[in-house]
Amino acid sequence: MAETPFDLAVIGSGGGAFAAAIRATNLGKSVLMVERSTVGGTCVNTGCVPSKALLAAAEARHVALNASGRFPGISTSAVEVDMAGLIGGKRSLVETMRSDKYIDLIENYGWELRQGNAVFAGGHDDPVLEITGPDGARESIGAAHYLVATGSASWAPPIEGLxxxxxxxxTTAMELEEVPESLLVIGGGYVALEQAQLFARLGSKVTMLVRSRLASAEEPDASRALREVFADEGIRVVRRAAVSSVRVDPSTGGIVASATVSGRQEEFRSARLLVATGRRPVTAGLxxxxxxxKTGDGGEILTDNRLNSSNARIWAAGDVTGHRExxxxxxxxxxxxxxNAFNNAGREINYRNLPRVAFTTPALARVGMTDKEANEAGIRCECRVLPLEYVPRALVNRDTRGFIKIVADADTGRIVGITAVAKDAGELAAAGVYILEAGMTVEQVANLWSPYLTMAEGIKIAAQSFTTDVSKLSCCA
Structure with missing residues (x-):
């Protein structure tokens, strides 16, 4: 075998890579991390942090433009967006978080970082990493175990002319230094939803071309609620749209997209085009x-339930595994x-009650099963959908757009799913994780304490709606 100066070599430097490096160093293991680009991975650099920072700014502008009609006695206004200034602020926040939450931790924990491109060599029984640095220098390094945490990248479908x-x-949309006059968005998933509303609130005229419906993996109630919200905000949503080709209009320099919409051929024009149709694991070139x-059809590393690949010394974590991103x-x-690598712990991750959030306003969040998923799992389910007009927090916010839905096992009363479209829906999903993990029933939740005038109180009211006409409830009663 080749010399193995490190216990663990990690390719990548995102959330999965850092969690692994921290745990390994806490176990007393020597760790090498290899990053070919910017330390921190997708979340802090181009994903969660910058997108939510821009969404918060866009919401502040939206509230300023609309608060006069929403709250009597309040007068507000907003001027055009200084996009360059907004992006500059976003970059500053990202740099700060990258330093505080990533780069500084490397020194604190004491593992080694190599800037460069890593590829495997040496064969199945004796894998090594061949690392090429920014200056072209090469080195070969071995380790007892390897973790691939190279993440994912935006993926575009095969559209003629694209x-x-x-x-x-x-990623590139969040680097624009001026707001597009109009924007065509291809896609209807979480990223497409967030980006469409972001640019609409910054001043773009936005059209979404969606193959089926918004958030197609979620409850149909959620799709309808968000479509109504988007319509109110001037976002056009075209469903059952299959884009066949795109081109530049030579007379305007804008984009022309041809699509089949419910069997008819239509053209859509805009200044810019945003493709938000998903991501694919980054494994090419490794x-x-x-x-x-072994890898799957999408390039994902095939692992067992313990994150081990088909090579016993090579593991994988994060988007590169093809699990939820x-x-x-x-x-x-x-x-x-x-x-599992160093302690032979045999641990597996239970994804059953994994929460997910789209940070639109109102937000969409879910934990557990949808109505459809419960039925497909053989659960005889009973559901209730509580409009936000019955949630006191939504009333005082003067924003009753959305709902809270509970999916329960009709035979046991156990709650198996919660979906919400509401302000702070992510917090509702977090509470839902604890409810589902505890195996709580509708009756138990209906009779628990809940602070008045919180959005989380809506979960209790939704549980009460299984047995009570909530339109006849007094405050807190």
Whole structure:
């Protein structure tokens, strides 16, 4: 075997990579981290942090423009957006968080960082990393175990003419230094939802081309609620739209997209085009086949339930595994992979009650099963959908757009799913995780304490709606 100066070599430096490196160093292991680009991975650099920072700014502008009609006695206004200033502020926040939460931790924990491109070599039984630095210098390094945490990248479908266009992705859109006059968004998932509302609130005229419906993996109630919100905010949502080609209009320099909409051919025009149709694992160029690591059709590393690849010394964590693309999933996987590699812990991650949030306003969040998923799992379910007009917090906010839905097992009363479209829906999903993990029933939740005038009180009221006409409830009663 080749010399193995490190116990663990990690390729990547995002949430999964850092969780693994921290756990390994806490176990007394020597760790090498290799990063070919910017330390911190997707979340802090181009994903969660910058997108939510811009969404918060866009919401502040939206509230300023609309508060006069929402709250009697309040007069507000907003001028055009200084996009360059907004992006500058976003970059400053990202740099601060990258330093505080990533770069500084490397020195604190004491592992080694190499800037460079890593590929596997050496074969199945004796894998090593060949690292090429920014200056072209090469070195070969071995380790007892390896973790691949290279994340994912924006993916675009094979649309005629797309490769010839300067189209936007969720990453490049957040670097624009002026607001597009109009924006065409292809996609209807979480990223598409957030980006569409972001640019609409900054001043773009936004049209979404959606193959089926908004948030198609979520409850139909959620799709309808968000479509109504978007319509109120001037966002046009075109459903059942399959884009066949895109081109530049030579007379305007704008984009022309041809799509089949419910069987008819239509054209859509805009100044810019944003493609938000998902992401794919970044594994190309790692030479995984040379060390016996199998990948799936989308390039994802195929792992067992313990995050081990088809090579016993090579593990994977985060988006590169093809699991749900959340930084908290990546972090959990990184820690578990290290425990299994060095302690033979045999740990597996339970994704059953994994929460997810789209940070639109109102937000969309879910934990557990949808109505459809429960039925497909053989659960005879009973559901209630509580409009926000019955939630006191929404009334005082003067924003009753949305709902809270509970899916319960009709035979036991156990709650198996909660979906919400509401302000602070992410917090409702977090509370829902504890409810589902505890196996609580509708009756138990209906009779628990809940602070008055919180959005979380809506979960209790939704539970009460299984047995009570909540329109006849007094405050707190």
């Amino acid at each position: 490769a010839d266009l300067d189209y936007l992705t969720s 030479n995984l086949a040379a060390v016996g690591v 959340f930084v908290y999933v990546a972090a959990a996987q990184g820690s578990v992979a290290v425990e």
